[in-house]
Amino acid sequence: MEMAVTRTNILSDLDLRRWVKEKRGLAKSDGGGLTFTVSPAGTASWVLRYRAGGRAVELTLGRYPDLTLSAARRFAAEKRVEVQQGRDPAAEKRKAKSRRDWTVRQLVEDYRTAVVPTLASSTQCSYGRNLKRIEAGLGAVKITKVEASDVVGLIERSGLGWVEANTLLIVQKAIFRRAAGKRLINVNPVLGVELSAIIGPRPKIRQRLMLTRDELAAVMHAQMSQENLLALRILLATGVRASELFQARKEHVHLDEARWHIPSSKTGTGMDIPLESIVVEWFEELGKLSTHSTYVLPTRAASRAERHGGDAHISKDSIREAIDYWLDLYSPPVRRFTPHDLRSTMKSHMRALGVNRDISEMCLNHKLPGVEGIYDQYTYYEERKQAYAVWGAFLVGLMSEPAL
Template identity: 45%
Template sequence: MSKEIDKLSDAQLRAWVKAGSPVAKADGGGLTFTLSAAGTAAWILRYRISGKPRELTLGKYPDVSLKMARQRASEARAEIQNGVDVARQRQRIKAETAAAKSFAQLAEDYMGKVFPNLATNTQKQRRHHIQGIILPKIGRIAARDVNTSDVVSLIEAVGKNRSGNVAELVLTALSEIFKHGMACHAVISNPCAGVSVTAICGKTDPRRQRLKLTEEELRVLLPALPTIGSENEMAVKLLLLTCTRIGELTRAEWAHVDFKRAEWFVPDANSKTGKGFTIPLSAPALACFEALQPLSMGSRYVLPARQVRRTRNHGGADVHCEQRAINSMLHKLCAKLDGKVRRFTPHDLRSTARSHLSALGVNVIVAERCLNHSLGGLVGVYDQHDYMTERRAALDTWASFLEACMQDLPWKQGNVIPMRTAA
């Protein structure tokens, strides 16, 4: 019997791990050392119950040493001789442990494992709904005990106290958590299945349509921008000139602005799509960055926080300005313009730019790439061209059009309006 077990040595194990080639070496008595192609070393106990082959993972090497693996294998073999299916028993214990998780624990597990694959803004919004709305209501309940009635009551309360649209987002977050729970065997069903916000709260308000500022509105808005301060003026102009998202601009850093090449790089972490991209800068856009540089007072951010409260809340750290600060400022500006410009949001400046790019004759694909929209279908799969030259030409034309509006000069396709010096 001594020849059938304890065949391996520590020196052999270290050599196999160092070599890195996949191996499966038996130590005897069903205990096997395995090394995968990915470099994961583990101990497996192979045995039979009722004539059927079974496997039990005893742990990873070197966390579980050769001596420890032999001890665990010996203990498991003793249970097997008594008729216990040790692998099945471990699965049952694991399932019972998962079933004991509270909904709060399941939600934390979901956020930790799934959030890294979501866009930054989606993470922020969904975390707010989970931590601020869902967990205070059902966080302490065992995940497996949450039923459809609990979901309906929660959605009903959200629809009543907030809005149907928020209720839709909360239901989506709930359902995604339960889908994750089913995948990791923490729950056996999704109580959100078949639940409808419309059935609970009635028809939700239609989503606000994106606004396109007309040429007439732009001719009123642009000359009025100096009244809101230089930083705000340049921020609004950059949103228009670069067609970018407000979050991408507020998080922009000087290290990402290349004045010589007239380019601004938006890194993966700042991009809504999670994939970095480069924006060609027209002369007016470059002038806006140049005007903002001395105003940033040495901050690494193009638009640093200007409120003492915000920097104090971050321990005095160098932080960027808040999106809502620009949004609030725009609402006040529209109020001052006495109805000559409809109330709009920073994101409406993207739809404004996109609409005018079409009116200026810019190719659809080029216009979509100016906004960093993903190209769907086969175009998105096969067309890997970055359209940098085409985008630069399109944004130069768009900048010339905006400059004509700013100076209240007539616009004709093909003309070039001299840029005024940025304030």
């Protein structure tokens, strides 16, 4: 980048006013590449001329008298510094202008490429679904033209439940926050939009269910496929989150040590779960049913495996759907429950069986409350192992009872 070294501050305000009044085309240098131009129609502008990459470049700084002589000189001085630093202000201006012309589809693609890979895997899935909704509903709209009414309209047209609609609102807010941060827009159009005003207040959070002893006996004998039944039993026996089981890889299940390692994730820190002998047997049975996969619970859909390079775990809804199918088809004497209810069920029964409250919480990979949770880094492995032994014996007793 080059700037010619010449005498500067040649022009005067009197000259500028006279030339504008004359309304004849001209170009007058103020030195240092700063040039005052007037079109035959009388439109006056400031242009900075310099060289970049061996070629002559012109950068329009602004119009006169909006940009005064003194302001034009200061602005030109700033741009000369950029040129001396090896930058090309004109090229950067063109890029900024092209970004301001982005459509929502381009903004979504930018967010998908730059931000989504940094999120937790579960968040990537939920954000990915809603980025597709945004593309479908607003993709062709220029980001500078998007208003709050467009954000509200997309949510209303989507017809989603409260939780998913809230995620859609959060994702819209995130992509336009990025646009504002990159100065592609001046104001985030999602600011001030309230979901409760669009689809009403959030429904009451469903209370977690504690299955009774009789209901648990029915669950242990549930009439479903072997894979689903074994998965259900393992969830109940270990108290893990459903996502931790369906994403589990065989390499993390050390059956010779009766130990299952769950890596850290957004939903919890990493931990080792001691496995009772009956749980080891269930994992061994699952292993025999999935010798071709690296996952404990591989997908049963060839299309899903193909989309993931030939190997994938079951979908996040598979276990819940298996439970619903069993309840609907066989009508067992069991209240409708979700995989997550098995965690609260295990905790409640552990307490009834005499397991210490803090130990039962740690079996669920919950942190201890307050300061104790910050400073107490002991994993309580042996104590949790004893708690699982008590719980496992209880479940084995239920299995020995005849199915209802």
